Amino acid sequence: MTRTLIKDSISEIGKKIIIKGWVNSVRSYGKLAFADIRDRSGLIQVVGGKDLGGVKVESVVEISGTIRPRDEKYFNDKIITGKIEMEVEELKVLEASEELPFDIHQPDLNVGLPVLLDNRAVSLRHQKVTDVFKVQATIMKAFRDHLNANDFTEISVPTIVTGSTEGGSEVFPVDYFGHKAFLAQSPQLYKQIMVSIFERVFTLAHAYRAEPSVTTRHLTEYVGLDCEMGFIEDWTDLVKMADSTVKAIFKAVSEKHQDILDEYGVTIPKTCENTPSLKLKEALQIIYERTGRDVRNELDMDPEGEREICRWSMEKHGSELVFITHFYTKKRAWYSYADPKNPQETLTLDLIGRGVEWISGGQRISNYADLQEKIKSRGQNPIDFEIPYGQAFKYGMPPEGGFAIGLERITQNILGLENIRQATLFPRDMERVDKRLPKIEKAKK
Amino acid sequence: MTRTLIKDSISEIGKKIIIKGWVNSVRSYGKLAFADIRDRSGLIQVVGGKDLGGVKVESVVEISGTIRPRDEKYFNDKIITGKIEMEVEELKVLEASEELPFDIHQPDLNVGLPVLLDNRAVSLRHQKVTDVFKVQATIMKAFRDHLNANDFTEISVPTIVTGSTEGGSEVFPVDYFGHKAFLAQSPQLYKQIMVSIFERVFTLAHAYRAEPSVTTRHLTEYVGLDCEMGFIEDWTDLVKMADSTVKAIFKAVSEKHQDILDEYGVTIPKTCENTPSLKLKEALQIIYERTGRDVRNELDMDPEGEREICRWSMEKHGSELVFITHFYTKKRAWYSYADPKNPQETLTLDLIGRGVEWISGGQRISNYADLQEKIKSRGQNPIDFEIPYGQAFKYGMPPEGGFAIGLERITQNILGLENIRQATLFPRDMERVDKRLPKIEKAKK
Numbered sequence: 095m096t097r098t099l100i101k102d103s104i105s106e107i108g109k110k111i112i113i114k115g116w117v118n119s120v121r122s123y124g125k126l127a128f129a130d131i132r133d134r135s136g137l138i139q140v141v142g143g144k145d146l147g148g149v150k151v152e153s154v155v156e157i158s159g160t161i162r163p164r165d166e167k168y169f170n171d172k173i174i175t176g177k178i179e180m181e182v183e184e185l186k187v188l189e190a191s192e193e194l195p196f197d198i199h200q201p202d203l204n205v206g207l208p209v210l211l212d213n214r215a216v217s218l219r220h221q222k223v224t225d226v227f228k229v230q231a232t233i234m235k236a237f238r239d240h241l242n243a244n245d246f247t248e249i250s251v252p253t254i255v256t257g258s259t260e261g262g263s264e265v266f267p268v269d270y271f272g273h274k275a276f277l278a279q280s281p282q283l284y285k286q287i288m289v290s291i292f293e294r295v296f297t298l299a300h301a302y303r304a305e306p307s308v309t310t311r312h313l314t315e316y317v318g319l320d321c322e323m324g325f326i327e328d329w330t331d332l333v334k335m336a337d338s339t340v341k342a343i344f345k346a347v348s349e350k351h352q353d354i355l356d357e358y359g360v361t362i363p364k365t366c367e368n369t370p371s372l373k374l375k376e377a378l379q380i381i382y383e384r385t386g387r388d389v390r391n392e393l394d395m396d397p398e399g400e401r402e403i404c405r406w407s408m409e410k411h412g413s414e415l416v417f418i419t420h421f422y423t424k425k426r427a428w429y430s431y432a433d434p435k436n437p438q439e440t441l442t443l444d445l446i447g448r449g450v451e452w453i454s455g456g457q458r459i460s461n462y463a464d465l466q467e468k469i470k471s472r473g474q475n476p477i478d479f480e481i482p483y484g485q486a487f488k489y490g491m492p493p494e495g496g497f498a499i500g501l502e503r504i505t506q507n508i509l510g511l512e513n514i515r516q517a518t519l520f521p522r523d524m525e526r527v528d529k530r531l532p533k534i535e536k537a538k539k
Numbered sequence: 540m541t542r543t544l545i546k547d548s549i550s551e552i553g554k555k556i557i558i559k560g561w562v563n564s565v566r567s568y569g570k571l572a573f574a575d576i577r578d579r580s581g582l583i584q585v586v587g588g589k590d591l592g593g594v595k596v597e598s599v600v601e602i603s604g605t606i607r608p609r610d611e612k613y614f615n616d617k618i619i620t621g622k623i624e625m626e627v628e629e630l631k632v633l634e635a636s637e638e639l640p641f642d643i644h645q646p647d648l649n650v651g652l653p654v655l656l657d658n659r660a661v662s663l664r665h666q667k668v669t670d671v672f673k674v675q676a677t678i679m680k681a682f683r684d685h686l687n688a689n690d691f692t693e694i695s696v697p698t699i700v701t702g703s704t705e706g707g708s709e710v711f712p713v714d715y716f717g718h719k720a721f722l723a724q725s726p727q728l729y730k731q732i733m734v735s736i737f738e739r740v741f742t743l744a745h746a747y748r749a750e751p752s753v754t755t756r757h758l759t760e761y762v763g764l765d766c767e768m769g770f771i772e773d774w775t776d777l778v779k780m781a782d783s784t785v786k787a788i789f790k791a792v793s794e795k796h797q798d799i800l801d802e803y804g805v806t807i808p809k810t811c812e813n814t815p816s817l818k819l820k821e822a823l824q825i826i827y828e829r830t831g832r833d834v835r836n837e838l839d840m841d842p843e844g845e846r847e848i849c850r851w852s853m854e855k856h857g858s859e860l861v862f863i864t865h866f867y868t869k870k871r872a873w874y875s876y877a878d879p880k881n882p883q884e885t886l887t888l889d890l891i892g893r894g895v896e897w898i899s900g901g902q903r904i905s906n907y908a909d910l911q912e913k914i915k916s917r918g919q920n921p922i923d924f925e926i927p928y929g930q931a932f933k934y935g936m937p938p939e940g941g942f943a944i945g946l947e948r949i950t951q952n953i954l955g956l957e958n959i960r961q962a963t964l965f966p967r968d969m970e971r972v973d974k975r976l977p978k979i980e981k982a983k984k
Contacts, residue, residue: 097770114770116935133770134690134738154935189906191935215930218736227736231693238680245579248676250762250946252965253698253745254711254722256972266699267714268722270759271751271969272979277699277713284965291663291672293579300698300745306716314715317695325542325559325578461634481974482965485660490561490599490636501695520697520729520927524716527701529926534717 095158101135104175106161113138113180114156114188116219119199122147131157131180138175139164142182151199152191152219159183207513214520214528225354226517229347230505234298236346237319237499240339246294246321251284253277253300257478260427264304266314277302280498281320282429283479286458287486289324289494296321298501308524310513311450313502315522322496329431329441329457332495333417336445336453337369340415340499347508360510363414363447370407371417373439377403393422401449415447421456428472429465431457431495443497452507455497462487540603546580548606549620557603558583558625559633561664564644567592576602576625583620584609587627596644597636597664604628652958659965659973670799671962674792675950679743681791682764682944685784691739691766696729698722698745702923705872709749711759722747725943726765727874728924731903732931734769734939741766743946753969755958756895758947760967767941774876774886774902777940778862781890781898782814785860785944792953805955808859808892815852816862818884822848838867846894860892866901873917874910876902876940888942897952900942907932 098111115133127147130137140146140157149155159180170176195213196205198220203210210217217223238248255278258265265276281299288295301318321339326332344362348355355361372380378389381399384406389399395418407416420439423432430440442456459465465487466476476484505517515521525531543556560578572592575582585591585602594600604625615621640658641650643665648655655662662668683693700723703710710721726744733740746763766784771777789807793800800806817825823834826844829851834844840863852861865884868877875885887901904910910932911921921929950962960966970976 096772114937152935154937188937189932189935192907192933194934212926213930215732215735215927216934218732219934224736227694228692230695234693234695235683235687238683242680247673248679249672249964250675250679250743252760252967252972254747254760254967254972256974269712269714270972271749271976273972273976275972287660287663288964290660291669298695298743302699304716315697315699327541462637481657482660485658487634488637489639489661489664490597490634492559492599492633519694519733522697522699527697527699527715527718527720529701531716531718 097156099135100131100133100138101174103138103161103180104178107163107178108161110158110160110183111180112156112158113140115154117149117151117153117155117191120147120149120151131155136175137173138178138180139170140180140182142185145185146182149185149187150191150193152194153187154189154191156186156188157182157184207515208530211515211521211526212530218519222357223516225351225357226505226509226511227519229351229354229509230501230517232346232350233343233501233504233508234319236343237298237339238296239346240342241294241296241321244294244335244338246296246323247288247292249285249288249292249295249297251281251288251297251299253302264306266302266304279303280318282427283483285320285322285496286429286491286494287482289322289496290486290489290491293324293492294322306524310515311503311506313514313518313521313523316503316518317501319499319501319504320496321498322494324492324494326457326493326495328493329419329443329495332455332457332497333369333371333419333443336443336455336497337417339497340445340452340504341365343499343504344508354509358509360508362508364408364412365415366411366413369413369415369417369445370411371419371443372403373420374418374422375420377416377418380406393425395446397449400446400451404446404449415445415452417443417445419443426456428468429458431459441495448507450503450507452504453497453499455495457493457495460487460491460493462491542601544580545576545578545583546619548583548625549623551606552608552623553606555603555605555628556625557601558585559601560599562594562596562598562600562636565592565594565596576600581620582618583623583625584615585625585627587630590630591627594630594632595636595638597639598632599634599636601631601633602627602629652960653975656960656966656971657975663964667802668961670796670802671950671954671956672964674796674799674954675946675962677791677795678788678946678949678953679764681788682743682784683741684791685787686739686741686766689739689780689783691741691768692733692737694730694733694737694740694742696726696733696742696744698747709751711747711749724748725763727872728928730765730767730941731874731936731939732927734767734941735931735934735936738769738937739767751969755960756948756951758959758963758966758968761948761963762946764944764946764949765941766943767939769937769939771902771938771940773938774864774888774940777900777902777942778814778816778864778888781888781900781942782862784942785890785897785949786810788944788949789953799954803954805953807953809853809857810860811856811858814858814860814862814890815856816864816888817848818865819863819867820865822861822863825851838870840891842894845891845896849891849894860890860897862888862890864888871901873913874903876904886940893952895948895952897949898942898944900940902938902940905932905936905938907936 115131118130118132121128159182260279268275348362433439445453469476502517560576563575563577565574604627705724713720878884890898914921947962
């Protein structure tokens with residue numbers, strides 16, 4: 095007899111089947127014991143004797159028994175098997191669990207983040223924690239499906255590099271056979287190169303930021319949902335693609351995981367047909383007009399401004415999302431394309447929603463000579479970027495741009511999680527690589 | 540007027556359209572010039588004047604013009620637009636290309652691998668090189684689709700770790716805020732942990748091997764198509780899943796890319812319904828019987844043996860693939876599950892085809908005490924593996940196992956490429972990180 099998944103047991107009333115899973119809970123009443131057994135498909139109540147009562151929760155069991163209807167007064171409409179139960183005939187404990195460090199069977203895990211991460215293999219078993227990563231899997235799939243449907247080709251690019259891609263010194267050094275290499279800050283330069291091959295490409299790439307700070311929105315290792323497209327008519331093509339991509343992700347999550355959204359008490363952000371779009375300058379003006387806070391000469395939008403502009407977008411357009419565009423050239427990455435009408439501004443975009451950033455992108459410099467000038471103007475040598483990046487431009491690059499969505503950030507944003515670590519299976523930060531790192535007297539930089 | 544993709548131009552005869560792409564070739568005849576324009580969808584011949592004749596190949600152009608039928612004697616059945624051409628009305632050079640370092644428009648790229656990699660952004664534009672990565676994208680998608688259809692959940696796991704996962708010292712050290720960390724040799728320990736959450740998981744993970752050698756089958760950074768499944772009845776469930784996965788990949792590649800298989804002059808490996816499976820010992824016996832070469836006491840199969848056993852499989856079973864199982868315990872990774880009937884052997888498997896390895900996997904130790912014993916027996920301290928790996932077992936792990944397919948290797952194997960670097964967009968090895976690395980007098984280890 096082979097295993098029946100718990101969700102399929104509801105069509106087996108009166109029959110003897112085998113189920114396998116973890117003991118989610120046990121309740122003993124003398125000679126009688128009840129347990130909930132969990133597998134990847136759901137939960138079922140089983141009824142047995144003393145041996146069942148003695149099994150520790152989270153032990154892995156194989157049970158053969160007969161499925162029978164429950165008495166109506168014991169119906170449980172919270173689980174799909176709520177109208178049946180299994181009468182245990184044979185119980186095998188495949189692996190016994192030890193005593194858990196904390197209770198993972200309550201609706202909420204009332205444990206602080208450090209303890210939760212110190213016991214990650216345990217906390218991940220909690221239903222509500224597990225559910226975060228079901229949503230995350232759906233986000234990855236929706237991103238790929240949407241871009242495949244739009245004729246993008248998936249690529250895989252390296253993470254060991256010889257220079258900083260985004261500028262700045264926040265890179266992790268790698269000892270590469272005695273040479274100094276680094277972990278890539280993003281797949282940016284490689285996805286741009288690949289535009290000259292496939293026109294439209296995407297990649298899910300690990301990226302690394304050695305920012306020496308601990309916040310609720312930063313990880314040292316994260317996953318970028320990155321794409322890049324060539325032959326854009328202009329930068330608004332990027333706005334449209336970013337808009338349709340995030341909406342495709344919303345659609346997939348709400349179709350597949352309404353139960354999880356309910357469990358977290360959240361809704362998918364409200365959107366309108368064309369997400370509103372404001373130049374940074376316009377947005378700062380609106381914030382000034384609405385609040386009296388004079389931010390008109392700021393070079394960027396602060397978190398308070400982001401929240402205010404989201405309120406504006408919701409009130410004026412019924413959209414919790416809003417694009418901010420035309421960030422200042424000196425504040426954006428060196429490969430950003432300056433607006434020919436006003437070189438102080440770049441044709442870049444951020445998607446803001448619920449007061450935080452969801453997507454960042456923009457048009458890139460595609461002319462070889464301009465690119466070399468730009469690299470020089472930042473005090474760097476174009477030769478260092480020539481192989482293979484410069485080459486892609488030297489031999490003809492179409493007008494192009496792209497954007498990136500942080501996988502953990504969009505998961506955090508959709509589910510309204512307080513800390514990005516909750517949206518990461520095994521988060522890395524300055525203080526932790528699985529285990530907490532020992533304090534260093536004076537960290538080498 | 541918006542851009543028409545070249546493949547769609549065949550339904551625009553008599554109409555004026557705009558195409559955009561790269562100049563694939565130019566032929567000048569005085570006042571008349573012909574050019575082939577390439578975009579992501581195909582090639583088209585355009586007919587123009589002197590200005591067209593003067594454009595350098597690989598320049599990026601936008602051309603408006605009228606589509607007209609070709610004279611029948613000029614039909615070209617090698618391209619989908621072979622019965623039409625475009626009469627150029629307006630030509631815009633969006634980005635001019637410089638002189639190419641070598642010709643990329645011949646059917647074969649007759650350039651040595653070092654030059655090809657020194658000019659990677661150029662060589663990738665060659666049709667036959669580009670095609671490798673179309674196949675690779677299909678392999679990634681087929682792997683995911685097959686596992687999603689089998690109820691696996693996609694996960695994303697970290698690559699910065701604090702220890703060696705596979706044993707051995709071939710790891711790259713990372714300076715992690717002054718702490719010593721490493722690049723993961725595989726996602727192995729994390730995918731195992733995740734079996735205790737989702738039962739069935741898969742991930743496409745970058746993995747790093749600091750092997751100080753340069754061969755045609757090794758990279759220092761590669762992508763593993765990794766999966767892991769819990770509640771196996773026994774290890775043969777893994778053989779079945781590996782078998783169906785590789786066949787799903789074959790099916791997707793042959794359905795989508797017959798043209799590329801033809802271009803490379805290769806066929807998808809012949810398979811039979813149940814791929815034959817031999818214990819290592821049985822395989823060595825067969826090699827001895829067939830060749831007289833006495834390898835019966837060897838601890839592993841050598842390349843010559845792999846080729847011979849593939850010949851056997853083809854002759855006896857009509858299958859170019861064959862599973863070899865029951866590798867010796869001392870030759871396999873420490874987490875491998877020993878056969879209870881003979882602890883000298885593990886319940887592990889390799890899929891061999893055309894004389895090389897395609898897949899490697901096996902059942903893992905799932906009992907917490909056994910795992911601790913095993914770690915100790917290898918001279919290591921279980922405490923170093925406890926967070927989070929050991930924890931997953933301490934609280935109940937089902938019987939489980941999994942396998943991994945090297946993305947670049949399976950691409951190389953399917954297309955019959957001589958060197959794994961040809962199956963990698965931007966290959967990393969001991970001597971190259973995009974650019975060739977300078978010689979080091981004495982490499983630090």
